[in-house]
Amino acid sequence: MPDGVKLDLTGTATLVTGASGGIGRGIALRFAEAGSAVAVQYHHNREAADEVVHQIEEAGGTAVAFAADLTDDAACHDLVRAAATWAGRLDTVVNNAGIQPVEDLPGMAADSWNAVIRTDLTSAFSCTQAAAGVMADAGGSIIHIASIEATQPAPGHAHYSSAKAALVMHARAAALEYGPRRIRVNTVSPGLIDRPGLATDWPDGVRRWQHAAPLTRLGTPADVANACVFLASPLASWITGHNLVVDGGVSARPTW
Template identity: 65%
Template sequence: MTAPGLLQGQVALVTGAGGGIGRGIARRFAEEGAAVALHCRTAVRAAGEAADRIRESGGRAVVLRADLTDEDACHRLVSEAAEWGGGRLTALVNNAGVQPVRDLAGMTAAEWRTVVDTNVTSVFACTQAAARLMRGHGGGSITHIASVEARGPAPGHAHYGTSKAAVVQHARAAALEYGPWGVRVNTVSPGLIDRDGLADDWPEGVRRWRRASAVGRLGRPEDVGDACVFLASRLASWVTGHDLVVDGGVSARPTW
């Protein structure tokens, strides 16, 4: 660990930290000095391995489990993270989410609700609980992981894109209402983030993204982590209600 880092002394909770992006965010927070609570629902092994690596490097980490489609579980998770952190929580990253593929014409209301409950309602509940804690301890920062699909639809992702657009709007509303409490709320909207096997699973999509990227590559989990570190740090003390797009310049390319 390098110290002092941008997040030295902070206590952070990263939801969905069993996935690739969540692990990348947790790792970057720890490298910058934060004590990190890694949330997972089922990916216990992956989250545990990430926490082990943080501890082996001299950082502090713990794994906490919760089903974030349950409002009470969201509140318990935030309380457990703060209790582990000595009674305080300074940063929350709402990263947990699902991204199923389903055509809109054949989608059921149950399928729609699953995505909305996981991607939006959990963000509402975790943010509400965290903001209340932060209010009593000098404020803090909350970052939602949205998506470039909040601005541009993709086939089969109507429920996902709609949920991410809602997450962006929630952050703006929360920034307005929680600002007087000393709580900043922002979103990070990643483009295509690489993972093991992605080039084999979706070769044409990877090729198209690389061609469209101004820097000629896919994103890495650490790229999203870097954006989250910035928003949680003192460098972003006057940044709230903002959507930070992290897509390698793809959104700068003309669409006509």
């Protein structure tokens, strides 16, 4: 959290999908910093996931890495059960795993569309369903990482934008149906999040973003992570079905 701001999640357990790098890594580290035991899910990059676990343990936290192919429904259920068994409980699931290919819609193959939907949307459905079963009536917090592209599509991202828009609606529907079981479901929608080399790879896009954003900078994984920790904390105990936009204010800029 920012200096002077601390949320205490000691005694809780969190599963973060897609936690081997980028935004997922930042989320896992922030939950561990807040005192939560963290299950770090990865698909292929075990070395990166182990590094996240090592970093958490070096700081005095508790973490473990689990491999899972989240495009497989059974694997999602196995992952959630394994995380809950490891920690002895499961309080929060952050559905962060996803892919973001660029492909023009007119020539997009159905296989490309389906790959994004399975990875970015259906995996969250499966992990949420599994988590709700594990949390039972003890309650918990489920957080989907969506995107401002859920409402503002970008060229070449039709599959991605559609999946993220559906994530926002899935969270609202899940909040409605799981609420009586004290399970809260929300989304966090980031704007452009910085990564090493982004300014070199996409200098025009970075300049345009900095000009458009009222806060004048790109986001960081920590910005997204802070929003997730807040939604998982007791401070958000009466917040569910909400889409928390974390974009430096760029969505406030007129589009005409």
